[in-house]
Amino acid sequence: MPVRRSVRAVVALAAAGVVGLGAAGCSASSVASSPASFSTAAAGLTTVVEGPRIVVGDAAAPHTATVFLDPRCSYCAKFEESGGVALAEAAAAGKVRISYVVASFLDARSGGTASARSANALRASVEAGRFAEFQAAVLASGGAEDPLRVADGVEGLRGAEFDRAVREESYRDWVASAERVFEESGVGGTPTVLLDGREVGVGGALYDEAAFARVLRDAGVSGVPGV
Template sequence: MPVRRTVRVAVALVAAGAVALAGAGCSSSVTSASAAVAEDADGPTAVVGAGLTTVVEGAKIIVGDPKAPHTATVYLDPRCSYCAKFEEGGAVALAQAAAEGKVRIEYVVASFLDARSGGTASARAANAMRAAAEAGKFAEFQAALFAGGGAEDPLKVADRVEGLRSAEFDRAVREDTYHGWVASAEKAFEDSGVGGTPSVLVDGRQVGVGGDALYDQDAFARVLRDAGV
């Protein structure tokens, strides 16, 4: 897949975590999970992430300075309520680190919860996330998506994002334009071995495993510092 660059794409920061090791999360081995979701569709991660350059490379969405000294790989499923909880906590700290040029973030958007919970909401949301990135509104769309629980009609989510709805975006959502990319991202998640969402790897090493550090901004900032970020 050719590299696509979108300047001033604000990326909502969500991540994935290995449920087999962490205390809570959405696992590929269970049918459902529940947690508090983000309440603000224009939350702090969207604000902090505004202005970051985004590059789509293969199955990953790369956010931040490509020359940053550290790389954080994050895994998410749009229907995972714990990913929404991370959006309000540790993801803010990660966004700040990216905005400061300390880390570049590689997002892998899974859709395994469709198979576990039924329907196609995760895949449809992942397709729309890619379309929102092309439109320069990824952060805002991601925040609105998680505020609605991740299973809402993507076009209704887009209605809450100023300037996102367009003929091109609507067509990409309705025609499932990026279905091949969605499948590749799911395979990348499956091949990673992390097992669930939310998970974060810094320079290839999983961090924030166990406890609630992923869901607390200050605690996750300490996790990042301990990892050298």
């Protein structure tokens, strides 16, 4: 399916918009790995698996943000360190639940299995209680082929159960179902953010923390931190 954004937008969490980058999205030609620092605003929030999605935040939050990302998408990393921060802070304030759809379509476009392996490891990180921290590390790595090496940098994540799930790809069926959700969504690219089913942050706002915070406020999310 076509990927129409090389610069657009979720997160951890993942959330924001880069002013001046325009409306683009991850494609095979846009994949790059550039390490960056990510907010840990979502660390410690309730994280559960709901079918093919990973959901972060209070179940009673009045809004739901659906974030589509691929671990190999460099623009998803940009979102996480900008707009994603605003989204995570809104979740920490109890205003929004974040529902992550972790796609793996860039494997088919770019070769290898890094996206699927990273998606499997992200699913395993929920059980270890380190999803937000690990997601930031995975995106900063550009979706490394060896998720265990990435996990070394996340305190408290490595352990017998997590390592086994990563090595044996225990969640491969979950990874496939998450990819199907992405393919059937019609969103067209990653990162993409839907707020209560409607796309928000189109263009540069995904990659600018303050701009994305204003997008959330204008879409009806009250009391967004930083606005």
